[in-house]
Amino acid sequence: MPRQRTARLPVLDASLRRPDGLSPRTSRALRARLVALTLVLISLALITVYFRESDDGTLHSAQRIGLSVAMPFEVAGERIARPFRDAWGWVADLVGAKQENKKLRKELQDLRSRAVQEQTALSDNEQLRRDLQFRDGPRFPQGFNGVATRVVGRPPSAYNQEVLIAAGTSAGVRRNDPVVTPDGLVGLVTEVTSNGAQVTLLTDQQSAVSATVLESGAAGIVRHGSSDSSALILDRVGKDAFVETGDLVITAGWRTGKLESLYPRGIPIGTVKSVGQQDVDLYKRIQVTPLVNFDSLSDVIVLVSKNR
Amino acid sequence: MTADVLKAGALLLVAALVQVSIASTIEVAEGHPDVVLVLVIAIALLRGPLFGAVAGFWAGLVLDVSSLETLGLTSLLLTLAGYFAGRFGDVTTKSSAHPSLVAVGLGTIGFGIGSALVHFMLGSTLSPTEFFVGVLLPSLALNLLIAYPLYGGCRRLFQPEPRERREVSPVV
Numbered sequence: 001m002p003r004q005r006t007a008r009l010p011v012l013d014a015s016l017r018r019p020d021g022l023s024p025r026t027s028r029a030l031r032a033r034l035v036a037l038t039l040v041l042i043s044l045a046l047i048t049v050y051f052r053e054s055d056d057g058t059l060h061s062a063q064r065i066g067l068s069v070a071m072p073f074e075v076a077g078e079r080i081a082r083p084f085r086d087a088w089g090w091v092a093d094l095v096g097a098k099q100e101n102k103k104l105r106k107e108l109q110d111l112r113s114r115a116v117q118e119q120t121a122l123s124d125n126e127q128l129r130r131d132l133q134f135r136d137g138p139r140f141p142q143g144f145n146g147v148a149t150r151v152v153g154r155p156p157s158a159y160n161q162e163v164l165i166a167a168g169t170s171a172g173v174r175r176n177d178p179v180v181t182p183d184g185l186v187g188l189v190t191e192v193t194s195n196g197a198q199v200t201l202l203t204d205q206q207s208a209v210s211a212t213v214l215e216s217g218a219a220g221i222v223r224h225g226s227s228d229s230s231a232l233i234l235d236r237v238g239k240d241a242f243v244e245t246g247d248l249v250i251t252a253g254w255r256t257g258k259l260e261s262l263y264p265r266g267i268p269i270g271t272v273k274s275v276g277q278q279d280v281d282l283y284k285r286i287q288v289t290p291l292v293n294f295d296s297l298s299d300v301i302v303l304v305s306k307n308r
Numbered sequence: 309m310t311a312d313v314l315k316a317g318a319l320l321l322v323a324a325l326v327q328v329s330i331a332s333t334i335e336v337a338e339g340h341p342d343v344v345l346v347l348v349i350a351i352a353l354l355r356g357p358l359f360g361a362v363a364g365f366w367a368g369l370v371l372d373v374s375s376l377e378t379l380g381l382t383s384l385l386l387t388l389a390g391y392f393a394g395r396f397g398d399v400t401t402k403s404s405a406h407p408s409l410v411a412v413g414l415g416t417i418g419f420g421i422g423s424a425l426v427h428f429m430l431g432s433t434l435s436p437t438e439f440f441v442g443v444l445l446p447s448l449a450l451n452l453l454i455a456y457p458l459y460g461g462c463r464r465l466f467q468p469e470p471r472e473r474r475e476v477s478p479v480v
Contacts, residue, residue, distance in 0.1 A: 032358035036391040039365040043387060046380025059379050066373035070325060074374060077329035088334055 127299045134182035135301060141264035144303040147171050151297045152196070161187075161204035161224075161294070167302055168195045176262050178303045184268035184291035185209065185251060186300050197302070201294055202269070203230055210252040210261055211269055216242045219252055222269050222288060230294055232270055234286040239277050241284065247272040249288050264303065315465055316351055316363050323347050324370040338438070339446025341454050342416065344371060348386050349393040349415045350455075350462040353408055357394030364390030378430070385422045389415050412455040413448060420444045 050059045128148070135146040149167035167173050169192055179186040179199045187207060191198035200207055208223040211234060218241035225231035234249055249272060253265025270288040277284045327344045334341055344367045352360025368383030396411050424439055434443065 028356075028358070032356065032361065032391065032394065035358050036361035036387060039361055039387040040384060043365065043368070043380040043384035046383065047378060048380075050379040063373050063376060063379055067376055070328075070370075070374040073325045074329040077325050081326075081330035085330065085334070092335070 124299075130182045131299055131301055139266075141266065141303060143306050144264060145172070145306055147173055147302040147304055148299065149302060150299055161201040161207075162190070163187075163199050163201065163297060163300075165189075165197050165199055165300060165302070166195070168193045168197050170194050171302075172304045172308075173197050173302050174304070174308065177305075178263045178267070179300050180267055180303060181292055181297070181300055183293075184270065185263065186292055186294075186297065188262060189302060199300070202232065202290060202292070203294055209263055209269065210254055211249050212252045213237075213241075213243050213272070214248040214250050215244070216247065218243050220283075220286070222249060225287065230290065232288040232290055234272070234288050235283060237284045237286055239281075239284055243272060243275050243284060243286055245272050245275060312355065312359070312466060316355075316359070317366060319351075319462075319465065320344065320347060320363060320367040321370055324367055324374055327371060328374045334450075336446040336450060338442040339444070339448075339450060341450035342419070342447060343454065343458070344368075345386065345389060345415060345419055346412055346451050346455055346458045347462065348390045349408075349411050350459040351466060352390045352393035353397035353411055353459070354462060354466045355394070356398060357391045360390030360394035360397075361387050362390070364388070381426060381430075385419055385426065388422065389419050392418070408459075409452055409455055412451055412459075416448045416451045417444065420447060 046059065049057075053059060131146075131148050134140060135148070140146065147167050149165045149171070151163045152166045153164035154162070165173075165179070173189060173192055175189055175192050177189040179189060185202055187199045187201040187204070189197045190200040202209065202222070203224055205224045208221050210219070211222045212219045213234070218237050220234045220237035222232050222234050225233040234243075237243060249269045251263040251265055251267040251269060252261065253263060253267075254261045268291050270290040273287040273289045275284060275286050323344045327342070331341050331343045348360065348364045348367050351363045355363075364386035365383045368381075368386035369379075371377070371382045371386075372379045393411050393415055396408070396414070400408060400411075420439075420443065424434065
């Protein structure tokens with residue numbers, strides 16, 4: 001036997017429908033729309049007036065008053081919430097810390113490399129300025145042009161005191177050209193190619209420079225000392241010559257007929273470190289501290305004769 | 309009715325202050341939980357479009373005042389949010405024991421897009437990626453998260469209105 005079904009007729013709002021007008025539901029919906037529309041229009045009016053009026057206008061003033069009333073509550077709320085906010089911030093920071101850390105590490109690496117580059121550029125700049133001042137200054141030897149260049153290499157051998165520079169014949173550099181820095185004499189060009197040259201330093205065992213003591217005029221030869229690689233001695237200075245510690249030793253720059261020294265006169269070499277003599281010796285024993293730091297040479301100037 | 313108005317007024321006033329001083333500081337990406345919006349939607353779901361629109365207007369006004377924003381801007385958006393949430397509640401969740409996540413979700417998206425649109429008209433813009441990924445999605449997630457507790461609280465404050473009686477034809 002088929003189950004008896006209950007037929008329910010949808011009579012929604014049947015009891016509320018009025019034949020002569022709108023049902024309460026429709027009326028309520030219309031009222032809601034009307035109110036919403038009114039409020040939207042009020043909002044638009046507020047926005048318009050707020051934008052058009054000056055900062056001293058009515059709405060701005062009202063807003064400021066409202067804010068001053070609300071501010072104590074906001075402050076209180078902020079104080080109450082501070083511990084929770086801090087806790088939230090701590091958790092959020094923890095979550096973001098790993099990513100932040102990675103990002104910061106990368107930034108740090110970039111900044112380090114930039115700092116190194118900038119430091120190098122600054123150092124180069126200072127060095128070049130000094131070179132420029134020296135080349136344009138009164139201490140620069142007469143009759144020479146300066147070819148500023150960089151030290152690009154050092155031979156790995158500990159036996160030869162030499163450096164490679166980035167200027168060669170194309171820049172006018174020739175063999176036996178003296179090499180200086182603003183501090184003093186460096187050495188001599190001993191090999192040259194089109195775009196590079198080898199400079200034998202003053203501290204090499206093969207180097208020797210005729211020199212004089214500026215203060216007394218005592219003459220001698222500066223050459224490699226026996227104690228360590230950077231030590232120099234002023235040899236061939238007679239016992240009767242007057243030399244004191246601290247005296248400045250410069251190149252002698254002699255000239256005899258057509259022969260002349262490879263080094264122009266007046267280039268500083270070093271200062272007298274100690275003076276000694278023994279009865280059995282023919283000459284004084286004078287140790288000289290070079291003015292140039294041969295261990296940290298980076299920029300040098302090759303003196304190229306103008307008369308060449 | 310008067311009690312409801314007072315309760316809603318006070319609740320939204322407190323919510324606006326909480327929003328400005330506390331909720332705005334809770335930040336996920338660029339998004340914040342919008343307590344006021346969720347409350348307006350909850351109230352509108354329980355009390356209908358008229359009440360929702362008025363509640364939204366009031367809440368927006370308080371928010372604009374307490375945060376020194378352009379007066380009327382949030383009112384406009386929250387009025388619309390309240391009205392449409394009320395309409396949505398009329399046909400779906402008015403007497404449901406559960407919060408309508410759909411209403412909060414749609415409300416958040418609508419409010420976000422409306423806000424972006426109004427700000428675009430006023431000259432301040434975000435890139436679409438920044439808006440959708442940085443603002444809208446986090447806000448949506450946070451609002452859905454707070455929807456349950458806030459709707460539950462509102463349900464206690466604003467008891468659902470009794471259903472209208474429907475006449476049913478007798479059993480045939």
